[in-house]
Amino acid sequence: MTTFLQQLVNGVSLGSIYALIALGYTMVYGVLRLINFAHGDVYMVGAYVGYYLSRRLQGREPSMVSALLVMIGSMIACALLGILIERLAYRPVRRESRLTLLITAIGVSLFIENAAQLVFGPDPKFFPSLAPHADFIVAGVRLTSEQITVIVVSMLLMVLLRLFILKTRTGKAMRAVSFSLDASRLMGISTDWIIAVNFALGSALAAAAGVLIGMQIPKIDPLMGIMYGLKAFVAAVLGGIGSIPGAVLGGLLIGTSEVMVVGYLSSTYRDAIAFGILIVVLLIRPQGLLGRVQKEKV
């Protein structure tokens, strides 16, 4: 039982990372109907920006303040990167077929991965510890301070995102655009701006996930975004793409089941489990766990 609880804690903390990345996928898919393959790479860039920022701060004592600074810096940098990707690569092909968009996304993803190998170097880097480390034992379960940070920060960000989308004018416009791009343009919403906001927010969340993973698993490399990105996308589809609570639920499910498979079966199956769950869910409930059914119009 203790082992199970321990795995559950590990799973939830990994799942929170997936959930943060999945939010970006779901938001972009909601407005553009695009699988933004480059999103996983934005997450990787987020981790690297965090790495370089924390090296700048290295003279200081590890503290929550410097961790916060690093995270905010990385989020801003990636928000800009997200806007740049959308402006340069996706906007010119937005009116083309969905397939063209998808291939453009694959191209952007490959570009960022290879550029990162040039700029950051292909070898893994070790993330310096940002915040003071502590272990807590609760009912026989070991909770590291990093795990607690990951869970608390990601939950906080998700709540903030939800409030932003539900309570602000921009959030309302975002919901309108994801409901119907053309109709909201007709109603006078600046759709280009809203799409840019979507990319900025999604990329900032991915950057936060990058810094958080750096704190938890301190090894980062230029190709780390591929698998995390794919699994986060799977999480978004699992929860129902376009649905924000769905992305969170999907992320937690994928993270927990992955940790359980590694813990109880074999670590070689860790990459297969996410896809296995996805396939089963899509066959039974194609719109995902919390997704809306979309009627096909002829």
Added chain:
Amino acid sequence: MKGVLAAVGLLVGLLVVNGLLTGTLVPGVSISPYFLQVLCLAGINITLAVSLNLINGFTGQFSIGHAGFMAIGAYASAFFTVTFGDSVRKAFGLLPGFAGDSIVLLIGLAIGALLASIAGFIVGVPSLRLRGDYLAIVTLGFGEMIRVFILNIDAVGGARGFAGIPKLANFFWIYGFAALAILIVYRIVHSSFGRTLIAIREDEIAAEAMGVHTTRAKVIAFVVSAAMAGVAGGLFAHYLMYVNTNSFTFLKSFEIIIMIVIGGLGSISGSVLGAVLYITLTEGLREFAQYRMLMFSLLLVVLMIVRPQGILGHKEFVTFLTRRRRSIGEAPGTAGNA
């Protein structure tokens, strides 16, 4: 009769070219082993691209799991030739030589193709009911799962890779099968079944309303495509003599997609052109080492922005040069598919 003559002519031609390239026909005349290898890998890529185009280009179903079927073909055929190769030769009373090798290779490839097509069926039946992006992500998932399962089979080396595969494939076999793949896809596309597939691509709902059993047609196309990918995988394994699951990640599937997209989805000659261009560019840019993939990915994005339908679009090479309007499978006034 004309077809048989053409086939015999092609085979003899390939044998002659094979002899010339490897230096067995005219002593002293050959090309560098590096160039020969690039040429052979290009041939395997042609088979892969043409087969994927059947499902992605002509049927309009976006599949990103082709590398998985290639892996099945590679591992199954390699496992067969390594384990049973000698007993097959003995059964036919043949010494290790061209005849014996050919039979072993052909049986191996047939097994690879069979298993890949079975996998294609298992993957296709449930997933082809899904549409668009969902299909893409599910095929990607299946492709990765196939890879992970092979990784866990110790009999074929697991994570160490599968070494010691006899070198049975050569230029002759690779281009022979590439020609066969082109022929099969050409005949399918120009049959009434091919028109069914194109109808599905253009408008799935309309096709269904016209009485097309869309899932069945899609599954058949998918199975045929998977079988050809299996053959390509088998050739790949018997040419390089070593396979590792790392060669069959979804990046390999992306590569094949890039090839058919560059050439033009729904164009057979486009796939050939795309496969050749891809390998020429990746090998040609090799001296720029680390900038290679960077330039390549940039090229892909620029191509999508400037010419999203690929170089040839839906057209075949000949029609592309002569008539610039419409060709097989393209209804007047339509462009691209959703």
